[in-house]
Amino acid sequence: MDPSSHKFYHKDHVDANKLYDTYTGAGADKKHTDELLFFPMKLIFSEVKSGRLRGSTLIDHSVGPVIFHLLPLCKYFKDIxxxxxxxHCVKVLQKWLNKEEDALDWSHAAKIVAELEGNR
Known part of the structure; x- marks a missing residue:
């Protein structure tokens, strides 16, 4: 295999929209969202609710510009x-933070957290 065909994500950008659409977006295949979105969020929520996972500062290093796994932690950490x-990943997250029109929509993940918390 020609090593020049490999991507180096510290230099090349991750295709955030493709990652989102394929694995974690609201329209992604249910088998992906159950395994890659709902299951981790359920485990994280369980840990913070039990009190085993708490603190004032959380440092996250994820692959690509994803934030769904941080949503259950927002109430439990002062600084994330x-x-x-x-x-590129920073720009994609900045769009979401600034609520820009073409930002990734994580509202479906927020709904999962609300359901885990017993809210609607």
Whole structure:
């Protein structure tokens, strides 16, 4: 295999929209969202609710510009720092933070957290 065909994500950008659409977006295949979205969020919520996972600062280093796994933690950590692989990932998250029109929509993940908390 030609090593020049490999991507180096610290230099090359992660295709955030493709990652989102394929695995974690509201329209992604249910088998992906159950395994990659709902299951981790359920485990994380269980840990914070039990009191075993708490603190004032959380540092996250995820692959690509994803935040769904942080949603169950927002109420339990005062400061969350997200480290990203490259500038493209930072820009994608900045769009979400600024509520820009073309930002990734994580409302379906927020609904999962609300259901786990017993809210609607």
């Amino acid at each position: 720092t997200i480290l990203e692989l490259n500038e």
